[in-house]
Amino acid sequence: MTDACPPELPKPNGPYDHYDAVTYTPYPSNIPRARRHVAHLTTAWGHPHSAADAALLASELCTNALLHGCLRDRLFRVETSLAGNALRVAVTDPRGERLPWPQTSTPDDQFGRGLGHVPRGGVVTAAVSVPVVW
Numbered sequence: 001m002t003d004a005c006p007p008e009l010p011k012p013n014g015p016y017d018h019y020d021a022v023t024y025t026p027y028p029s030n031i032p033r034a035r036r037h038v039a040h041l042t043t044a045w046g047h048p049h050s051a052a053d054a055a056l057l058a059s060e061l062c063t064n065a066l067l068h069g070c071l072r073d074r075l076f077r078v079e080t081s082l083a084g085n086a087l088r089v090a091v092t093d094p095r096g097e098r099l100p101w102p103q104t105s106t107p108d109d110q111f112g113r114g115l116g117h118v119p120r121g122g123v124v125t126a127a128v129s130v131p132v133v134w
Contacts, residue, residue, distance in 0.1 A: 018082040023075045035059040061091035069093030
C-alpha cells in the first residue's frame with residue numbers, strides 16, 4: 001500500500017482541544033471501522049450526543065472517497081478534531097489527479113449531489129450541538 005495522501009500534518013498546537021488522524025486501506029470494510037472510530041472519539045472527547053451524527057458524516061465521506069477518489073493500493077485518511085464545540089471530520093483521498101467537480105443531477109440519479117453539500121476544499125465541519133455543512 002502506498003500512502004499517497006498529502007503528508008500528515010503534525011498535531012496542531014493551536015486552536016484544537018483534540019486531534020486524531022488515521023490512515024486506512026481503500027477497502028469497504030474500513031468504512032465501518034472509520035465510522036466507529038469517529039464515534040468513539042466524539043464520545044471520548046465529551047460529546048456523546050453527537051457521536052451518531054459524526055459517525056454518519058464519516059461514513060458518507062469515506063464512502064465517497066472509496067467510490068470516487070481512491071485508487072487501488074493508495075490509502076485514504078480520516079482526520080477528526082475538536083475545537084471548543086466545533087467537531088471537524090475530514091477525509092483525504094489520494095486522487096489529486098482527478099479532482100471532483102459539481103454535477104447536475106436529476107431526481108432519478110444515484111450519484112451527483114454530494115459536492116453541493118461540501119464547501120470548496122472538500123472539508124465538512126459539524127458543530128457538536130447541531131450538524132452544519134461549512
